[in-house]
Each structure stands twice: as structure tokens, then as C-alpha cells.
Amino acid sequence: MHQGSKTSEHIPVLLEQTLTYLDPKGGDSYLDLTGGYGGHASAVLERTKAPKHTVLIDRDPAAVKSLRDRFGEYGVDIRHADFYSASKKLAEEGKQFDMILADLGVSSPHLNQASRGFSISKDGPLDMRMDTTQELTAEIVLNSYSEAALADILRRYGEEPKARTIAALIVQERPLKSTKELATLVAKAWPGHSKVHPATRTFQALRVAVNNELGLLEASLPIWIDTLLAPGGRLAIISFHSLEDRMVKQAFAQAGGDRYDATLRILTKHPVVGDESEIVFNPRARSAKLRAALKQK
Ligand SMILES: C[S@@+](CC[C@H](N)C(=O)[O-])C[C@H]1O[C@@H](n2cnc3c(N)ncnc32)[C@H](O)[C@@H]1O
Incomplete structure (x- = not known):
């Protein structure tokens, strides 16, 4: 299978470990x-040589275009959708499927392109949509949600201890237009020394809310486990x-364990x-956690 020379700035995380658990066979x-940019998919396809039995999903039109450029000519089924809608359809x-992979979250191009609005260090619009055809943006959330709703998002999705202070600052200073404005505003709530940028949790929380990341994962897990995974099939999830990670752990525990009918x-x-060696070359790997399971026959 053609590897593509410009396989993007995205380096797949935990690739060898993922292949071990997915255990692809011809x-x-x-x-x-x-x-995403097909890093994991390419390695799997190298082993299965079964493009016509391969389905690739992504909600980001830019990623889908890249997947089509790379794999379209081999007859791979490539779909633009969020994985919950795609899973229901499938x-x-x-x-x-014999193997299912979900490598959650954002890709390096999301973080590296200022215009996508995910990055704290690059000034850009307050966008944060993975699917650029979606209506809801971070700007809409920040400039129209109530102070209580903003504090709730920051607390729930960012585990931000200063959620209420930051929500109050946002409401006081809005309308906000750029990632830099937001990052500077949040830094006011955290004066003094900090190892990570004080707005890290705020950016993460907004991203999770804009893309409904937890809601889609929660709704999809039972479909993957109960319906889409073939008997003997392997499911790997990187969060x-x-x-x-807690959601994946709980879903696995509920369907697994040592019961006779698991x-x-x-x-x-x-x-x-x-x-450490992977983390040095791929900082995204620092927080990656892989869980895998096999469907009983
Ligand atoms: C970490 S990257 C995947 C990278 C891929 N494994 C590779 O090796 O190139 C995550 C990708 O999943 C997409 N994504 C995240 N959540 C999604 C969802 N709920 N439905 C569909 N795609 C999603 C993002 O747009 C992004 O392209």
C-alpha cells in the first residue's frame, strides 16, 4: 500500500503497541x-492488504481529503462523519470488523495551524471545531453562554480549580475574538509561576465542549463493543x-470481567x-493511554 511522502506533520502515537493489540492479519x-492523516491506517493496511474491507472515518474535512488522496484509489471506504453517526450507519x-481503532482527540495539524484556534501559543480565531462544517465554535460558546454554564464547562471538562473566577473574567471582558485574548485573560486568574500555560485547562475544556467529545464517546462505546466488533475482533482506544480514559475503562469493565457471559x-x-523515547519525538504521546479488548467468540 502506498505510504505517501507527505504523510503530514502528524506522527501516530503508540503505533507498535496499537499494532500488537489490533494484531492485523492478511x-x-x-x-x-x-x-486523521492515516498513520495507524497505513500500518494496518500494510499487514492486512485488504483495502476493500477497510473503513476510515473522520469528522474533519481536511483529514478526510488527506485520507482520500492517500487511500481512495485502493477502494478504501472513507467517510466524513463524526464517529457516532458513522457507527450508527455502519x-x-x-x-x-475484525479490528476497530479510535485514536481520540485532535491531530498535530489541528494544533499547528493557528487558523483552527486550538493552540494557546499561536494567535488565531476562537474556532476549535474539528468539523469545520459545524456551526458551534468556541467564539459562540465564550460570547453567548451564561457565566454559570461557562464555569460548568471549565470545571467538568477541564477540571479547572478556578473555573468560577475564569468564567467571571470571560463574561466581564467579552466579546472575545482571538485565542491570544483568551489565553491572556485566563493568565490573569493564575498570577505567578506555572509549569504549563495557565490557560491549558480552559482550552481543553472549550475544545471538549465545542466538539461534544465526551458525549459522542459515551454514546458510541456500546455500539462498537456490542454491534460493530466481530466475534474474535480486537478493539483499541487511545485517549x-x-x-x-475513565469512560473507556468503565465500558470495558462492564462488558468484560471474569463473568461466564462477558x-x-x-x-x-x-x-x-x-x-520516554517516543515522548521525546512525539510530545502528543505524553498523555496518551491505550486500552484494548478482544470480543469473545
Ligand atoms: C489523534 S487524530 C488521529 C490520527 C490518526 N490515528 C493517524 O495516525 O493519523 C484524531 C482524529 O480524529 C478526528 N476525530 C476526533 N473526534 C472524532 C469524532 N468524534 N468523530 C470522528 N472523527 C473524530 C479528528 O478530526 C482527528 O483527525
Whole structure:
């Protein structure tokens, strides 16, 4: 399978570990729920040589274009959708897969392109949409939600201890237009020394809210486990956020365990994390956690 020379600035995280748990074999079918720039997909396809049994999903039109450029000519089924809508559709179509991967969150191009509005260090519009066809942006959230709703988002999705202070500052200073304005505003709530930028939690919380990241994951997990994963199939999920990891852990525990009728056999007792050498070359790997499970036959 063609690797593509400009495989983007995105380096797939925990690639070898993911392949170990997905365990691709010639002819296996594969569903990649977060195709991104095709790093994981390319490595899987190298092993399965089964593009016609491969479905790649992404909600970002730029990622979908890149996936089509890279894999379209081989007959891979590439769909622009959020993974919940795509999963419901695939279930209606009666599809099942030997391997399913969800590598959650944002890609490096999201963080590196100021215009996408995800980055604290680059000034850009307050956008933060993974799907640029979606209406809701961070600007709408920041400039129209009530102070209480903003504090709730910062507390729930960012675990931000100063959620109320920051929400009050936002309401006082709005309308806000740029990521720099927001980052500077939040820094006011955290004077003094800080290891990470004080707005890190705020940016994360807004991103999760704008993209409904937790809601879509929660709704999708049962479809992946109960319906789309074929008997004997392997499911791997890489998360970057403690709330996501907790959700995956709970869904696996509910379907797994040592009951006689368990749906899943959990392959990772503890989440798999990147080693120092990976983290040096790929800082995104620092917070990555991989969990994997096998569907009982
Ligand atoms: C971490 S990147 C995946 C990178 C990919 N594994 C690779 O090797 O290139 C996550 C991708 O998932 C997409 N994404 C995140 N949440 C999604 C969702 N709920 N539905 C569909 N795509 C999603 C993002 O747009 C992004 O392109």
C-alpha cells in the first residue's frame, strides 16, 4: 500500500503497541474511527492488504481529503462523519470488523495551524471545531453562554480549580475574538509561576465542549463493543484525557470481567503509555493511554 511522502506533520502515537493489540492479519477487516492523516491506517493496511474491507472515518474535512488522496484509489471506504453517526450507519448496514481503532482527540495539524484556534501559543480565531462544517465554535460558546454554564464547562471538562473566577473574567471582558485574548485573560486568574500555560485547562475544556467529545464517546462505546466488533475482533482506544480514559475503562469493565457471559476479554489490565523515547519525538504521546479488548467468540 502506498505510504505517501507527505504523510503530514502528524506522527501516530503508540503505533507498535496499537499494532500488537489490533494484531492485523492478511484479509482482516478494519474500522478506523478517527482516520486523521492515516498513520495507524497505513500500518494496518500494510499487514492486512485488504483495502476493500477497510473503513476510515473522520469528522474533519481536511483529514478526510488527506485520507482520500492517500487511500481512495485502493477502494478504501472513507467517510466524513463524526464517529457516532458513522457507527450508527455502519450498524444499520450490518457491518462488523475484525479490528476497530479510535485514536481520540485532535491531530498535530489541528494544533499547528493557528487558523483552527486550538493552540494557546499561536494567535488565531476562537474556532476549535474539528468539523469545520459545524456551526458551534468556541467564539459562540465564550460570547453567548451564561457565566454559570461557562464555569460548568471549565470545571467538568477541564477540571479547572478556578473555573468560577475564569468564567467571571470571560463574561466581564467579552466579546472575545482571538485565542491570544483568551489565553491572556485566563493568565490573569493564575498570577505567578506555572509549569504549563495557565490557560491549558480552559482550552481543553472549550475544545471538549465545542466538539461534544465526551458525549459522542459515551454514546458510541456500546455500539462498537456490542454491534460493530466481530466475534474474535480486537478493539483499541487511545485517549488523551482522564475523563475519556475513565469512560473507556468503565465500558470495558462492564462488558468484560471474569463473568461466564462477558462480551469482552480485556487485553490491557492497565493502560499502555508511551516510553520516554517516543515522548521525546512525539510530545502528543505524553498523555496518551491505550486500552484494548478482544470480543469473545
Ligand atoms: C489523534 S487524530 C488521529 C490520527 C490518526 N490515528 C493517524 O495516525 O493519523 C484524531 C482524529 O480524529 C478526528 N476525530 C476526533 N473526534 C472524532 C469524532 N468524534 N468523530 C470522528 N472523527 C473524530 C479528528 O478530526 C482527528 O483527525
